[in-house]
Amino acid sequence: MQLKAIIVEDEKHSRETLKNLLEKFCEGVGVIGLASSVKEALDIIPKSNVDVVFMDIELQSGTGFDILTQLPEINFEVIFTTAFDQYAIKAVKFSSLDYLLKPIDLEELQLAVEKAKKVKNKEEYNQQLKTLLQNIKQPKLSKICLATSDGFEFINTQDILYCEAGGSYTTFVLSDGKKILVSKHLKEYENLLTDNHFMRVHNSYLINLKEVKKYVKSDGGYIVMNNKDIVSISRSKKDAFLDAMQ
Secondary structure (H helix, E strand, O other), rough: OOEEEEEEOOHHHHHHHHHHHHHHHOOOOEEEEEEHHHHHHHHHHHHHHOOEEEEEEEEEEEEHHHHHHHOOOOOOOOEEEEOOOOOHHHHHHHHHHHHHEEEHHHHHHHHHHHHHOOOOOHHHHHHHHHHHHHHOOOOOOEEEEEEOOEEEEEHHHHHEEEEEOOOOOOEEOOOOOEEEOOOHHHHHHHHHHHHOOEEEEEEEEEHHHEEEEEOOOOOOOOOEOOOOOOOOHHHHHHHHHHHOOO
């Protein structure tokens, strides 16, 4: 499959480096356009039958998100590139979208290109982008996209009661009783959800502090969630948990 690509990057060296990497080391990719600003991107992208846009998050004239919100339609895939901005990276991860850290690693670039070549459900992909653009406008990320074995689930973070580790998998337990199994380690979601009133209280559990019903001291101590599920708490986490609940 031949991919037609556009690079949006305000630094000339980074722009040319990425172009060279794509043309020399990524088979089946042709760079059909370069943009160095929000204005140039908004002029070039709608006129091009592009398959994938490599979008720098931070531009001197704005952000890659500004471009996406102003386009009349998005019928291409986006691979974000960035050297910093932790909040933006977290928002991209929340949406299960691809991003590359600068300086760009060739192997990671090739993996991202191969993923872009695979046929995706356009409706689900557009929902991922919509989730991203909604989250980036808010001081806290409110919706998370979970990649499952048969597609994606878009969940409001406030609807998550707790997450339970199971080897390299994580089970999300929701307030409506639904459970979602995701093939990622719990640690990854701990990093994403800590700012949303979530706390790792045990090696196996990441809980929504707003969904705690009570803490029971007997039997070594345990937590009861609003759905009456019992969650273990590590001895080393008790003081921090009780402080957080006050």
